[in-house]
């Protein structure tokens with residue numbers, strides 16, 4: 316099949332390459348010429364495990380362009396960010412991708428929406444643009460992605476998928492298409508249900524992280540170690556408490572719950588969970604203030620720019636919020652993340668980032684931070700805050716560090 320994928324980001328590019336490796340001819344379209352040029356020079360615009368190999372395998376069937384061409388299938392995989400002031404989905408990219416498809420679509424072609432959208436978007440925004448004059452039959456489905464950064468390719472192949480078809484024919488056609496590379500089960504439903512299911516999944520995770528964060532506040536007040544308590548509670552066969560942390564980042568979990576909240580004032584737990592998770596950087600800011608309160612012109616080092624461990628993705632990362640909060644308190648901030656190679660402000664070495672620092676704050680749970688030798692860095696003051704509880708604290712203690720762990724109350 317001739318497939319045109321609109322949006323060559325973290326979802327669109329792997330999806331394009333998976334379809335290409337399954338023998339389809341794929342045209343990947345992006346408005347960012349840098350991405351298009353890079354791909355046509357055989358370079359990848361970002362890192363993701365397995366993406367290099369997949370690119371190598373599929374590049375004869377893949378081309379990048381900045382223009383949509385008439386194709387048997389169109390897949391929309393563009394970002395749907397949150398309009399920060401209105402706390403509503405910004406659907407501008409979906410709107411313009413749909414307009415571009417509407418210009419070239421002919422009868423009998425298939426349109427698939429992968430981007431995450433508020434329920435009703437397919438019916439109210441996309442379909443009316445596609446069902447233009449002269450078009451009698453088009454096939455449409457919402458097929459939300461479920462892959463997690465760091466394991467995107469594996470999950471795109473192995474996870475079960477939901478296909479929300481405009482009608483039975485649409486669902487069947489799209490199911491057949493995805494069967495070319497999906498090894499998980501494929502379930503079909505209506506477009507509106509599929510839109511809702513995707514948002515429920517990420518909201519479920521957000522609410523559960525909020526609960527873990529709330530437990531961490533309580534543990535701090537009640538002088539309990541939340542990490543030990545969670546481990547013990549999770550010994551119950553039907554309990555699985557997630558981990559507290561410095562905040563929820565990424566382009567999905569911190570955003571998707573609001574796409575439900577914008578539709579109804581009944582979304583109460585959802586809104587509260589968002590508030591709790593958004594407040595975590597402020598909480599970390601307070602811990603930092605406490606740690607450096609007696610220092611004149613304090614400087615701190617934030618370890619990790621990525622929103623979570625072992626990825627190079629900085630979207631909605633709590634690190635930037637913590638940086639802003641600390642700077643507003645008059646604290647100088649240095650950043651260090653060897654995985655985020657494209658971030659120009661970062662300090663180049665750990666030694667440079669920690670030199671004369673008064674407090675090291677571990678924000679991102681990168682595996683490689685566990686290997687830092689406390690004796691190899693020359694801090695001005697030996698203070699450590701571990702917001703993820705991943706470091707070997709006795710090692711740091713032995714090196715003379717005063718340690719504060721998020722979620723651990725000191726008696």
Ligand code: SAJ
Pocket residue numbers: 460461462463464516517520524557558559560561562563564565566567568622623624
């Ligand atoms: N986090 C915690 N505590 C936890 C788990 C995560 O604080 O116990 C934080 C992480 O550090 C990170 C944020 O939450 O800042 C989100 O990370 P994540 O690994 O939970 O999720 P994402 O955003 O990378 O990917 C999610 C996934 N959704 C679910 O697991 C329900 C993925 O499957 C989706 O495809 C993706 O959102 C998406 O695109 O919607």
